[in-house]
Amino acid sequence: MPDRLNHIGLAPADYRGSKTTLCAGCGHNAISERIIDACFELGLQPHRVVKLSGIGCSSKSPAYFLSRSFGFNSVHGRMPSVATGALLANRTLRAIGVSGDGDTASIGIGQFIHLMRRNLPLVYIVEDNGVYGLTKGQFSATADEGQKLKSGVVNQLPALDLCAMAIESGATFVARSFSGDKRQLTQVLKAALSHQGVAMLDIISPCVTFNDQPESTKSYQYVKQHESPVHDVDFIPYFNDITVDYEPGAVTDVRLHDGSHLRLRKLDRDYDPTDRRSALGLLSNAHGGEEVLTGVFYLAPEKPDFLAGLNLVPEPLATLPDDRVRPPQSVLERINASLA
Amino acid sequence: MATADLDVRRGAPAPKDRLVNDFSLQVATVNGSGSQSSNLVLLRTIFQMGIPVSGKNLFPSNIAGLPTWYTIRANKNHYVGRKKEVDFLVALNAETARDDVAALEPGAAVLYDEPLRLDALRSDLVFYAVPFDRLVAAVCPEAKLRKLVRNMIYDGVLAHLLHLDLAQLENALRRHFRKKPKAADLNWAAVQAGYEYASQHLPKRDRCWLEPMQENAGKIIIEGNAAAALGCLFAGVTVVGWYPITPSSSLCEYLISYLRAYRLDPATGQATYAVVQAEDELASAGIVLGAGWMGARSMTSTSGPGISLMSEFIGLGYYAEIPGVFFDVQRVGPSTGMPTRTAQGDVAFAATLGHGDARHIVLLPGTAGECYTLALAAFDLAEEFQTPVFVLSDLDLAMNHWIADPLPYPNGPLRRGKVLDAAGLERIGEFARYRDVDGDGIPYRTLPGTDHPAAPYFTRGSGHNDRALYSEKPQEYVANMDRLGRKFDTARARVPAPVLERDGAGEVGVIAFGSSHFATLESLDQLARQSGLHAAYLRLRAFPFNQQLRDFVARHRRVYVVEQNRDAQMLDLIRLELAANPGGPADLVSRLRSVRHYDGLPVDARSLSDEILRQEAQP
The missing domain is CATH 3.40.50.970 (Thiamin diphosphate (ThDP)-binding fold, Pyr/PP domains)
Known part of the structure; x- marks a missing residue:
């Protein structure tokens, strides 16, 4: 049987990448699979997508999805600035950035904050496992306070909450999900890819080699038992009809920039994902709790993104013809005259 | 020099002792005091008088309150590098005035703010006292604004003493304040007050003179x-x-x-x-x-x-x-x-x-x-x-x-390099991002967004082969690094070539680059005029070097490399170059000698000449 095709006539195989070299069972591989699903289901043109990353296990993963897209594995913690330059040069492309908790929360925390502050239209994925995998298991800044390594080293510092930091810094789409939650993660990714602004996804992604002890909040067992979605996430792409089948008050329905809708069906918590203080309150109250909150915590789809504020010509700056980027000789003559 | 027997207390110096279009003027003020406008107007006036001139701002890492010096050098021979000696000092900073005066050569002139009473410090200088506060109060009734125009007084005084062209001075001033006509009027009044005062009270006794020339026609500053x-x-x-x-x-x-x-x-x-x-x-x-x-x-x-x-x-x-x-x-x-x-x-x-x-x-x-x-x-x-x-x-x-010279409009289209679009990819058949197709070490590239199945590749700082795939294979690493080396070699002939600024007598060559250029030119003239040393001068404009550098060193017995750092960094690069590419005389490296200047001030010709002569005197 031939592969099913999406609305632009491509098969899931058209979104695949090279074979992964990460450990079997690594959460990052599941995330790569969900990125493939999301891009397929949205019908993105692979050549209209660019993939960027920093350094670490997470940052290797862009090689493992979308091999028909350009990729850039840059330097440790600095992918946000590379993405900024890339999108300034060609704002017509969709950009996916993949980072990890070491790449983001330690070495890259400065660029992370400024990326959120700029609201650059980039899907920024943190594959969050609480450890440095590629250097064999040192703690990262999202590791649990009091957690113990096999070697006996104890992490004495509190974990950074990247979602709260992103909201504080000006991000316009902030979510947490779990690499093992296939349905929620795919819906969140599709919504993020349809958002016009920075979308920060903190995705718990267990490290099966260095941080899968049952007591770690980044382990499969722990997250399976303690995942606490704040809502059911449904994404309705712009090319599908919206059917109204919910009771008023039970659902938050947010229209995204491209006409898609993100539908959040409230579970047992009362908070407003379009209100920053409400979202920050939710995250703050969850600190120290046993549960791992997931869902789209904050959304501000109307806020203009960084590129919109620059009043750029619609065409990519990178390939503007000579006569649009080099002023005529008369301009230089005028300048020379003013200096004579 | 005739300065030693110059009686600075009597009248104007004889014409033979005058420094016509050949002196350096220094204004010592406090930063944040608004002296920059006065200095730039002065600089521009001299430029508009057709006299070769340069202005150098020597300022502290500070916004307001620390000493700052602005040096203007007028020179008929186009020597616009820094001159070590100051011929005319405008001393307005009480904090540095004594040291500034002490550093002057005999015969220099000092224009100072009257309350500083500098004239008692030395008897071998020409002093001009100017009551800045009194003059500015008369032209600027509003006390708040006085600070802003006070420094313009010295432009007026200097106009009288140095023989600045008043029409050009007014033109330069109004041009400087073109967006603020009121400020222009007020500042011009301050210039006039200074000029009037100097005409009545300050008979010319110093050596510095400006006379119009025609050297700046068609030039920009x-x-x-x-x-x-x-x-x-x-x-x-x-x-x-x-x-x-x-x-x-x-x-x-x-x-x-x-x-x-x-x-x-x-x-x-x-x-x-x-x-x-x-x-x-x-x-x-x-x-x-x-x-x-x-x-x-x-x-x-x-x-x-x-x-x-x-x-x-x-x-x-x-x-x-x-x-x-x-x-x-x-x-x-x-x-x-x-x-x-x-x-x-x-x-x-x-x-x-x-x-x-x-x-x-x-x-x-x-x-x-x-x-x-x-x-x-x-x-x-x-x-x-x-x-x-x-x-x-x-x-x-x-x-x-x-x-x-006026900036030239660039010739020809932008050179965007070897970029393949979809049609180019069709033509070429097979695309490998890092393959040396043309033998010059420069590969072809595609741009993200190119709609062709062969276009995308994965950019990485990790080891890669010519298809941009991750690789740790020794032979692929070496092949790539060697290609990068070939690419750099290709650049030798394509970067801006060095300029042979002066041809010499064959014995001594000088190599310099960057802002050392003007001091080097002046130094070569000093060496020729004062010591009969006719040195050639090659000015480097790019790294990597090309064959011209090697040939230049081969043509001279001693080659002085002038640079503004302690460690002779450029000399080191030249040494590596000469050693890495054998050929020609075997002793090329040993011909190199170092002339360094690294005190934070722009290099001056006198220091270069002295150092070259010192080394020439050694066996």
Whole structure:
């Protein structure tokens, strides 16, 4: 049987990448699979997508999805600035950035904050496992306070909450999900890819080699038992009809920039994902709790993104013809005259 | 010199003792006191009188309250490098006045604020006392404004003493304040008050004289950073990422103002450029590389400390082969060093920046005009060679005013390098990102967004083969590194060639670059005139070097390498070059001698001449 095709006539195989070299069972591989699903289901043109990353296990993963897209594995913690330059040069492309908790929360925390502050239209994925995998298991800044390594080293510092930091810094789409939650993660990714602004996804992604002890909040067992979605996430792409089948008050329905809708069906918590203080309150109250909150915590789809504020010509700056980027000789003559 | 028997207390010196269009004037003030307008008006007046002139601002790393000196040198022979001796001092800073006066050579003149009572300090100088407060009070009834126009008094006094052309002075002043006619009137009144006072009370007794010449017809006067910004504008830069740092900030600030004026789409008013003031220099470099990867002409400007932070990204740019232009406006290091003083201390650093093996194209502008032309060249070279390109300017060149020829409009189209679009990919059949198809070491590249199945590749700073796939295979690593070496060799013939500024008698050669140029020219004349030493002069304009450098060294028995750093960095690069490419006389390396200047002040001709003569006297 031939592969099913999406609305632009491509098969899931058209979104695949090279074979992964990460450990079997690594959460990052599941995330790569969900990125493939999301891009397929949205019908993105692979050549209209660019993939960027920093350094670490997470940052290797862009090689493992979308091999028909350009990729850039840059330097440790600095992918946000590379993405900024890339999108300034060609704002017509969709950009996916993949980072990890070491790449983001330690070495890259400065660029992370400024990326959120700029609201650059980039899907920024943190594959969050609480450890440095590629250097064999040192703690990262999202590791649990009091957690113990096999070697006996104890992490004495509190974990950074990247979602709260992103909201504080000006991000316009902030979510947490779990690499093992296939349905929620795919819906969140599709919504993020349809958002016009920075979308920060903190995705718990267990490290099966260095941080899968049952007591770690980044382990499969722990997250399976303690995942606490704040809502059911449904994404309705712009090319599908919206059917109204919910009771008023039970659902938050947010229209995204491209006409898609993100539908959040409230579970047992009362908070407003379009209100920053409400979202920050939710995250703050969850600190120290046993549960791992997931869902789209904050959304501000109307806020203009960084590129919109620059009043750029619609065409990519990178390939503007000579006569649009080099002023005529008369301009230089005028300048020379003013200096004579 | 006739100065020793000059009786400074009697009348004007005899014509034979006059320094006509050949003196250096220094204004000592406190920074933040608004003296910059007076100084620039003075500079421009002399320029408009057709006399070769340069202005150098010697300022502290501070906003207000510390001593600052502005030196104007007028010289009929076009010697516009720094002159060590000050012939005429304007002493307005009580804090430094005594030291400033003590440092003068006998016969120099001092114009001072009357309450400072400097005339008792020495008997071998010409003193002119001017009651600044009284004069300014008369022309500026509003006490609040007096501080702003007070310094314009000395322009008026100097107009009388130095024989400035009053019409040109008024023209220069009104031009300076063209957007503020009221301020122009007030300042002009202050000039007139100074002039009147000097006419009545200060008979001319010093040696400094200005007489109109015709040397500046068709010339412009410009700061190096402004010229570099114009180079970027006309190179078609589209993405700029920058972070403020002295002495480079004004480059991007000039660029922003030019882009706003000349790079908005006439139909829509939309920008054909993007400028981001980044969070730090790491991010500036990331923006440059991200944009270069995407196919944009991108640049940043910074100084040494910024280059330190950018080194990781520039190594990535070298290895992943991404274009980008990096202006390094050098200041004194190491570390924070002396942020407002000049040096050429980043030469070796820039040439080899990055861990592992790396060699970079480095352009070396020696004049304000070259800040413009080499900026244009840098963008072409970056894209043609798909690599970061440095432009090494320095504070003296970048922040001071220089006379230059009008900036030439660039010839021909932008040279965008080997970029394959979808049609090109069809034609070529097979695409491998890092394959040396043409034998010049320069591969072909595709740009993200290209709609062709063969176009995409994965850019990485990790080991890769010619298909851009991850590789740790020894032979693939070596093949790639050797190709990068070939690419660098290709650049030798394509970077701006050195200029043989003077041909000599064969015995002695001098090599210099960057802002040492004008002092070097003057020094060569001093050596010839005063010591009969006729040296040749080769001015380097780029790294990597080419055959001309080797030939120049081979033609001379002793070759002095002039540079503004302690460690003879350029000499070291030349030594490596001569040693790495054997051929010709075996003793080339031993012919090199070092002349260094690294006190933070711009290099002066006298220091160069003295050092060359000292070494010539040794066996």
